[in-house]
Amino acid sequence: MKKIMFPSVVGGATALLLAAVMLTGVDGGNVAARAQTATLSVASTAPTAGIVRKVARTIRSQTGKGLVIQDVVIGVNRLTIHYKATGISPIDFSNINADPTLAAQGPTLLRVAVDGRMLRTIEGTTSGETQSSTILGEEVLQWSGGVPHHFSVVVARIMGDRQAAFATDFDLK
Amino acid sequence: MRARCSRLVLRKPRPHSELLARGHAYSVAARPLLLGERRRNVSYLATRIRARRYARLRRFILIATLVLPVLGVGANITPAAATYHPGVYQWHSVYFPDGTYQGADKNQADFYTWSDGTESVSNLYAGISRGPYHPGTFMVYDNAWVLNYDGSTALYVNFYRTDCGLYCVWNQNIWSGWTTVYAQSQYSLMQHVIYWGCCRTASQPVMLLNWP
Numbered sequence: 001m002k003k004i005m006f007p008s009v010v011g012g013a014t015a016l017l018l019a020a021v022m023l024t025g026v027d028g029g030n031v032a033a034r035a036q037t038a039t040l041s042v043a044s045t046a047p048t049a050g051i052v053r054k055v056a057r058t059i060r061s062q063t064g065k066g067l068v069i070q071d072v073v074i075g076v077n078r079l080t081i082h083y084k085a086t087g088i089s090p091i092d093f094s095n096i097n098a099d100p101t102l103a104a105q106g107p108t109l110l111r112v113a114v115d116g117r118m119l120r121t122i123e124g125t126t127s128g129e130t131q132s133s134t135i136l137g138e139e140v141l142q143w144s145g146g147v148p149h150h151f152s153v154v155v156a157r158i159m160g161d162r163q164a165a166f167a168t169d170f171d172l173k
Numbered sequence: 174m175r176a177r178c179s180r181l182v183l184r185k186p187r188p189h190s191e192l193l194a195r196g197h198a199y200s201v202a203a204r205p206l207l208l209g210e211r212r213r214n215v216s217y218l219a220t221r222i223r224a225r226r227y228a229r230l231r232r233f234i235l236i237a238t239l240v241l242p243v244l245g246v247g248a249n250i251t252p253a254a255a256t257y258h259p260g261v262y263q264w265h266s267v268y269f270p271d272g273t274y275q276g277a278d279k280n281q282a283d284f285y286t287w288s289d290g291t292e293s294v295s296n297l298y299a300g301i302s303r304g305p306y307h308p309g310t311f312m313v314y315d316n317a318w319v320l321n322y323d324g325s326t327a328l329y330v331n332f333y334r335t336d337c338g339l340y341c342v343w344n345q346n347i348w349s350g351w352t353t354v355y356a357q358s359q360y361s362l363m364q365h366v367i368y369w370g371c372c373r374t375a376s377q378p379v380m381l382l383n384w385p
Contacts (some may be wrong), residue, residue, distance in 0.1 A: 093264065093279045094344045096302040103340060104305055106266045106274040120272035123265065130260030131279075141268070159264065 050075030055151075057170045063087075063163040067155060072148070072172060079143040080121060081112065081153070086134045089158030090126075102160055109156040110139050114148045126159050135159065148172060254288040264300075269307065276303040278314065279344065284354075291352040294319050297330060300344035301337065308339060317347060321355040328352040 007111050050073040057069040065087035073080040091108075097103040108126055119141040128135035135158065150171050158164040261282040269275055279300030285293040297317055314334035319327045332347045 093277075093302060094342050096277060097340050097342050103302075104274065106268075106277060106304070107264065108266060112287045120270070121266075121268045122270075123267050125263060125265050127261075127263040129258060130262065 017167055041108075049073070049078070050078075053172050055170055055172070057168055059166045059168050061164065061166055065161075065164045065166075067164070067166045067168075069153065069168070069170070072151070074148060075143065076145060077143055079112075079114065079119065079141045079148060081110070081139045081141070082136075083137045083139070084134065085137060085158050085164055088128075088133050088135050088158050088164050090128070090135070090160045096160065099160070107160040108137065108158050111154040111156065112139065113152040114141075114143075115150050119143065209356060255285045257283075257285050259283050273306050274304045275306065276301065278302070280317070282319075290355070294328070294352050294354055295350070296346060297348040298345065299332070299347045300342070300346075301333070301334065302342045303337065303339055305339050314343075317351055323355070327354045 045078075053072045053074065055069045055071050059067045059069075061067070066085065068084045070084060071091045073082070091102070092101075096107050106124070108124055110121065110124070112121075120141045122142055124140065125138045126135050127137075137158065150169065152169050153167070155164065155166040233296045260281055260283060262279060264277050264279050266277045267275045278298075279298065279302075281296075281298035281300075282294055283296045285295075287293065297319070299317060301314055312331055314332070317330040317332055319330075328348075330348045334343060337343050
């Protein structure tokens, strides 16, 4: 029972916070953000809301790492891809910015085109356990609505592991 | 004969007044105390009984404390099966609406899952790694908390980390200890709030609020 306040309900708080940022600058914005805590701390996003379409596409890289694209969730203004990757060697979180490419593009990079059109990433999440090389990932992409058909997914790296590189195409059934 | 025996055995104790009448010249309450003797009235006896009872209890606890660990008893007091999950983490990358990477934050926790459905959480780690874009942006780590699975709060960590600038990395243990999470329904283990603000242009300021 996740409490959903994003983005519409949070919009009011966002506007307040934004106004504070514009008026007072960055430091003042922090203060404003802190002031909004009581309102926003009970909220959480529901990025996976939508119609779930099973994909179950399995790919193996030349280096022996595996990727399973589990499903795609079609929302009103976003598409969410859920995947599982095996054999991943994540970099230390503190070292992300030691690599200029990772600092600029992030530790995980997926490029997704749907029906020939590149989609912008809104947010991405990777989760796992430090003693395991298996991670679960979620990539949230901007979507203008409608029914997507053909997906082209290129994974450049996962959690800084450049050997976790995959490319695949699939159609939603 | 039978009536006589019955009379001998079952005779009631004579009342105090009768004893006095038969020549007992003092009452029990009025008897003078001997040297070193304490008056043993009702409250004194009650105190002695309680003291003796507590002594027995203390002795039992002492013996149990010494003997039970030797026998291995107590291993089954905790829930029968536990699975340790060290370093369960989540990295969360955030992007601007134009698709450029803004930064990442990290949540991490160590916890046990018990066979009775509870979880014992021992550590919380937090991190922020900012990208190089949009100098006017800021990011705040605010208030991690651990939720029970029904959504109620098991632990609230009042931890606030202000903006640390572009390319900055901040990564640390923000809480150590133990708290118990009660499982009732599907819910995430840990949540926190990150505020990402940016004003890309004066005419089109954009604000993102994200939390896993």
